[in-house]
Amino acid sequence: MSLSISLTINGQARTVVLDDPRVTLLDLLRERLGLPGTKKGCDRGQCGACTVLVDGRRINSCLALAASLDGAEVTTIEGLAEGETLHPVQAAFIEHDGFQCGYCTPGQIMSAVGLIKEGHAEGDPERIRELMSGNICRCGAYQGITEAILEAQKVVTEGNRRDAA
């Protein structure tokens, strides 16, 4: 069986021939398209390590069948920085030590980018903690994660305001 779908991944249009209808978006990215930055922690939508943006929204890529995403626009951790310039969320995670082992980090960062873009965070740490609770960090870097998102959200909002002016 083979099925051809079109995806835009990190801004690049790709035609993907699926060899198997069981392939999830996560396994497509990791095992077939050479994009292993997105991580598998549970394969059950419970840990958030595989979070990517599909059409701008945060999803668990382990729970999405690739075959159902024909025409979708996918952003992964590999597509966030512009060249050597880090996205404000990436830079803030380094500055605030928002990770230790780094394994949940791609998912944390994609969730953070998504929630800032959706206008959720708004400077409230309690709200950020709730909204980030779909991303487990076993090392316990939560304090740094929350601080990083607070800062990045400020940077992103200011950037948007400047762009609008």
Place this chain on the structure above:
Amino acid sequence: MSPEIASRTTQPRRHGSNSGQPLTRRDGVLKVTGRATYAADNHPEGMLYAVTAISRIARGRVTALDVTAAKAHPGVVEILTPANRPPLSHDPEEKMLPFGFRVEVLQNDGVRYVGQPIALVIAETLEAATEGAALLNPQYEVADARTNLSNGDRFDTASVGIGMPARTAHGDIAVGLAAATHVIEADYVTPAQYHNAMEPHAVVAEWDGDRVTLDMPNQAMALSCASYAAYFGIPAENVLIRSPFLGGGFGSKAILNGPQILAILAARLLKRPVKLALTRAQMYGPVGHRGHTWQKLRIGTDSNGRLTALHHHALCATSSFDEFLEAAANASLPLYESPAILVEHEGLRLDTGTPGPMRAPGEASGSATLEVAMDEAAVACGMDPLEFRLANYAETEPGTGRPFSSKALRECYSEGAKRFGWAGRPIEPRQMRDENGFLVGWGMGTAVFHCPHFPAEARATLRADGTALVETAGADMGQGAWTALAQIAAEALGLDPDQVEFHSGVSSLPDGGIAGGSGHTASAGLALNNAGEDAIAKLAALATADPASPLFGAGNIGVVARSGRLHRLDDDGRSESYVEILARAGQAEVIGTAKAARDQEAAAAHAMFSHGAVFAEVKVDPDLGQIRATRLVGAFAAGRVINPRLVRSQYFGGMIWGASFALHEEAITDHRTGRIMNADLAEYHIPVNADVPSLDAILIEENDPYVNPLGIKGVGEIGITGTVGAVANAVWHATGVRVRRFPIRIEDLIIGWDTSRK
């Protein structure tokens, strides 16, 4: 948010040396861009996928596997079962010292725990291998599962943990108890817990003749190379382990396990690279866990609140076929002065995977109960818990009288209490409410962790351009080893960290020892320091023997290395750069090497521990019994701090593990089948961001001239100890209900306060 935390965003202040700076992580950019390569991210040409089929029964044997159906599935290449598994050169039932455990590698059709591998399916795709494993449809002959105190076999043991004595006695416990005015006696239960590193155990194995390359997360590379070599009948130097990043380890990635050995075996059999990554559910069995314990404490106190006796007994679960017993009771040895201390352990065999070391093995489970018992004893004496601990402060190691190599625990108590605002805490429970009517409680606990030191080696190469390459096969599983170790090396070499290229995480480099026991920074760090000093000494020999050098003849006086130059010790103005020295000598580089280990004389003469004090606030819903840890303050004294930013993160992580031990984590067994009912990340509760309270960690300065020449102790595990008790004691203080099993549950409180009202 504390001012200390807020200031982390500002420019780090330099303390005049490379060690001590709060640098950000050297691997930070790789980790935030997805370019850090973990084991399962590798994808060599022609790679196959392996998936283990696992047992769904706890005891018995596999009577049938539908190999035909599985093999018929498109994409399935091979299936390993006990019937066709190729031979191994080492008997898996024979333990390989020092950290070897018995493993299941299809040596027979027997089943000894749920989740044991019973076959390995290898296929062209992950999907095909997964389906193939499901099609095996195993049939079993089932024996009753032994899962608890009533049906497990109790046994006496001579050792606990890894080679620690099971029983230690100081003084006469009966005499001590008889002399007491108050005696508290209580039973406590701690559950089985699973490491649950975010990165599942994985390996990508590729053979080239009789050499094998293993991409795998690994906390103990040199030991593992030797062990794999024994299993596959090849020399240790033919095993190359690449472990540049570990997605968490917590002790579970230091010890060989069956699934990984089977995947390596499949790669050899099929002459193609093989990848295996455990599923989350498969991590609840063959890769270790923190064992279930049942503990009893008896504490006798005199009329002044001084201990007369401390008796700690721990019954510790292990598997039916191997031993790893939590050295839980040993937590009562180093902390409190008492004329009589008795700690003892017993084992209990259950049909479970063998437990293993998990972040703060022994100390976590033992400190949890000791600190609650101390709280109970303080209550019995009518004393404030902090005042009670100070009254029983050990100036020297209890029982032995050995001096501590350093111990700034008093400062931890006072600084922690001050930051938390402990003064004025009501002694009676159930006295405080917040503005929403929630019950508020404050509790505290003492933190302690020993300071192991593993032998390690390193190499430092000073290059003609004035930069350096330093190398040791260490492991960074999130502690920040890459950063802290590079800082230590840079300091020894008199260079800035960004002039030092740091190579690690590959077994072909000098042995970096074991990344465990909170000992990695000290162990690998000392080797790097000594290798750096060796390189500087060789460079100095070149300069001081060269008449053209301003340092000529300074051999006896000595030189000091600073900012890429050697300076005469007695005349700072006379100096020469590394570049000039090497250029004139016509050398491309000088290489320094070192093998470092602990000074055994200093170790015998001193007790070596990190210490700390943790203060916790919890809020409890008075109707629903819902518990939230709202505030944690820890103050820790752990020798010299190399990088305060990373150390604080380690303390935070440990404290969160402590809060989790107290309120969240537990593997729940179905006693009818022996299965763990919550073997996933939804139902096995690990704290999420919203569960984590406001955290504050205070770094107390400590100069330790004995623990090692760098004065470094460890910080990775101590945060758990003390925190569990602090949170549990805060729950008592909020509610008046003393819960003696972990995690503390809503129903414990509701039943507790119903009972207390009757």
